[in-house]
Amino acid sequence: MQKMNNKNKIFIDKLRSAGLRPTNQRVEISKFLFNRKNTFHFTVEELKNSMNLKRSKKISTATFYNTVHALKSAGHLKELSLENNTSYYDTNITSHHHFFDNGKVIDIKSDKIAFHKLPEAPKGKKIKNVEVVIRLENNN
Amino acid sequence: MQKMNNKNKIFIDKLRSAGLRPTNQRVEISKFLFNRKNTFHFTVEELKNSMNLKRSKKISTATFYNTVHALKSAGHLKELSLENNTSYYDTNITSHHHFFDNGKVIDIKSDKIAFHKLPEAPKGKKIKNVEVVIRLENNN
DNA sequence: TATCTAGTTTATAATTATTCTAAAGTAAGT
DNA sequence: ACTTACTTTAGAATAATTATAAACTAGATA
Ligand SMILES: [Mn+2]
Ligand SMILES: [Mn+2]
Ligand SMILES: [Zn+2]
Ligand SMILES: [Zn+2]
DSSP: OOOOOGGGHHHHHHHHHTTOOOOHHHHHHHHHHHSSSSOOEEOHHHHHHHHHHTOSSOOOHHHHHHHHHHHHHTTSSEEEOOSSSSOEEESOOSSOEEEEETTEEEEEOGGGOEEEEOOOOOTTEEEEEEEEEEEEEEOO | OOOOOGGGHHHHHHHHHTTOOOOHHHHHHHHHHHSSSSOOEEOHHHHHHHHHHTOSSOOOHHHHHHHHHHHHHTTSSEEEOOSSSSOEEESOOSSOEEEEETTEEEEEOGGGOEEEEOOOOOTTEEEEEEEEEEEEEEOO
């Protein structure tokens, strides 16, 4: 029943590659997340609220969580550890870093940070990724 | 009623500087946290379980949370953002970094990581701290 | 096209980590 | 000993998330 115009192909493909059937709810979520020029950082609550605000028939909480998790597992979203009580997700899945300022997340492109020295992994282990968080506060 | 031997002075002082009266429960927590050679990384649940295991009269959950929070506010503990569902705390309050491997936290001394390039804070903001987390996985 | 079936959505219950509340207990000063 | 402010604690409440299971659909099949 999916009105499958090519325009949505890219968003549908992300769902398919995550093993998800492209239902209306999922396609809308995928478009909301990926149909934008800039990186989008969000919590599931924020995503749900901003999408449902504009809708008469709300998408359920479980569908938001399920879809975000599947997209994350398929590598289309990255999960960030910035605060201890909420998961932040990131549509920028390339290796990069963040400013974090009172709930607001700002990308730092990978080439803006360079290491002069990095430790090696303990024996038997290897490095999966290196994540830098620069916390900000107001001047004076 | 506090049996105040000098041996505990350092642990009691941390409590006092956090605005806490040195009750028996608090002194035991403070000793458990700070009476050790190496950095201790923990979640409140882990702290509670390991301390209460050895005790006939258990210290309550609320006392653990309250004491840890007060010690953190006074600057005697640092809170880490490593996982999204649990707060980790660190008895090493100096600026340093971490390996994180499946719930296990390992200190990286500050001088083991050096930056060749770091972005400056957006206008109106300044950098509060820079935190590097190196996530590990098993070899091959 | 009607039917079938596996996959999906949703409301609601459950769970986990954490915080709140308010009653009972205790430290210290007088 | 008495008072009072501070503590401890069990248990209720909250927030984010996950699980459950009934009603619903997409897509395959006849
Ligand atoms: Mn939490
Ligand atoms: Mn959480
Ligand atoms: Zn990002
Ligand atoms: Zn540490």
